[in-house]
Amino acid sequence: MNRKQNIPFLTTRSLHPENQESPIHFLNEWLTSIKYFYRRNHFSYPLLSQRHFWIHIDGMVHKPRFFHYDEILSMPSKSIIVPLECAGNQRANFKPKVYGEQWEEGAISQGKWTGVPLRDILEKVGFSQNAQEIVFVGADSGKKPGVHENIPYTRSLPLEKAMHPDTLIAFQYNDKPINYKHGYPFRLIVPNWYAMASVKWLNTIKVIDYSYKGPFQTDDYVYYPYKDNDKDKFPVTTLNVNSIIQQPLHLSILNTGVHEINGMAWSGRGRIKELQVSFDKGKSWKNATVHQLSNQDYAWSRWSYIWKVEEKGEYTIYARAKDSSGQIQPHTPFWNRKGYGYNAVARITVKVE
Template sequence: MPKPSLIVRKLDPENKETPIQFIESGPIDNKLFFRRNHFSYPSLSQVSYWLPVNGLVNHPKLFSLEEIRMLPSRTVKVVLECAGNKRHFLEPKVYGEQWEKGAISEGYWKGVPLRDILKLAGIKQSAREVLVEGYDSGLRTDTDKIFTFSRSLPLEKAMHPDTLIAYEYNGQPIPFKHGYPLRLIVPQWYAMASVKWIRQISVIGSGFNGPFQSVDYVYYPNKETDADAYPVTIQNVNSTIQKPLNMEILNTGKHLIKGIAWTGKGVITKVEISLDHGKNWSSVEIGEPANHGYGWTSWTYEWSVTKKGEYTIMTRAADSHNRTQPENPFWNQKGYGHNAIDKIWVKVE
């Protein structure tokens, strides 16, 4: 039987989706984990790899990989979702990778809490943010200048015990294409925060304004101007129908509808389904909330259909912070954070 493979959106830099509709359960094997790159892959050597920690610290440090692996570790199950996931479905259309529903994956990440590394260096009182720079770099067409991919975290998020400098994924060294040898993992934030191929960590005393923080990964809600812009951070509550497939032809009888739901705040508390284009809603059976991690929640619904015809199936999720998927997506210039009610169409013959 053929096995699913990544869906290509771009070859250089490599951007590929997880075939989310064919994933039975998590964690996602690294070969099917979505790939999001702004530049070509960097050239790295483990032999000469060191991690500098500098800036507003009392004791600048230079860590070897062996030293990092010897520190107390944590393992967390995390959903990583590209901020542009589902951009393809936004209307009016916006430029950017036209991700459908597969710019999302989940798995177990093992590493050292970033706060432990920072405590060893001693954070100064004037510290405001923690800047993480990757090894990936290249030319930005909007400026004609070369930049490295760099992002900062507010001190509070950087010091969260589950914000990790990770070195393993699903019990194995992080694959090179997903950030080997060290990758930042920031649970509940969109995946742009989880910087790959960490080059250095700097504690800074002001807000970072690099292009991947002040230009990209910013919500611009107005079509003509940049007014009222604000940064992309926490994942929205969301859901995806995995089965049946969109535009699938079904027979009458019983069908198992299944999917996933996830959130960047708290846990999923409810998923509802509509089989009549949103006129009526029913609760579905949801799996155990991800109380011990930040993974997605699987859900199922048994549908008995006796009447032939065309059906619109819709799902909406809610979380423990009273956030619910909206009927319509929040339009913004770059198409981030799409979390409108999920929708597919099927025909019953």
């Protein structure tokens, strides 16, 4: 009898709305299979109809109009490999603890996104020279604490980011139509930013000449450095340089001998240039081998280190990444009361017997 191959599963954080964590420690491919892509929702999944196959563009544009799914698919497209990370990834690691979904390390996934550059579509409608931001509205909606009426999930981008050639209106993931639970038929893809910017089920785009103040822009996805006041708050945008140790798992029991320590690293500010590991709690560091996809500016890096251990006992292993902009993972994360952007040095403890 053939034994079925062991298959990892998503980890449930909530069911209503559905929030599921990727089994990131058991995934070694560059492209995350859609069945293992993490799920992050603020509301229930939307009920789609034929009207969701149209994207409406209006506001401060010269020619407001609708774009149909078939028309967008007929336009010149491009593909990029992009990791999408929830801004609350690793929230469970903050001390003191913060409220919110207690994501561990699996609220990140990476795949090949194919779509039309947003700027190509905006150029077809033209926009006012006074335009400042582009607003994106998804088909998902519901109640949000502190807001009386039902609201859709809505975010904006500054004009410069919206017009970047790699900001896409995507319609494919890993060469197949985007899965319903991840934004079918259209999803905005914003490389180098946390995934709250990559609006799912995109159906309305509006050009505005002011700063958008919706609740998912000025309440959520804001760094609040203090527990009891809003002083010095600022918006969540670019991915922090970060890494995780995938194997061995935290609190594993290992034999003496040779082991491979491996993981992944990423940044929204440049390519990963260095990954170091420490076995003395950061007093000294050793260089690991960094593996990268060629010609892919946004893709995460993989890393590995061969560890020969002959003495029994408990070991704490640290890992830290450095990117091409000079950013390096800190020992202590930037604490903020909503728990965004955790990127402290990765660390695990193992026992060797």
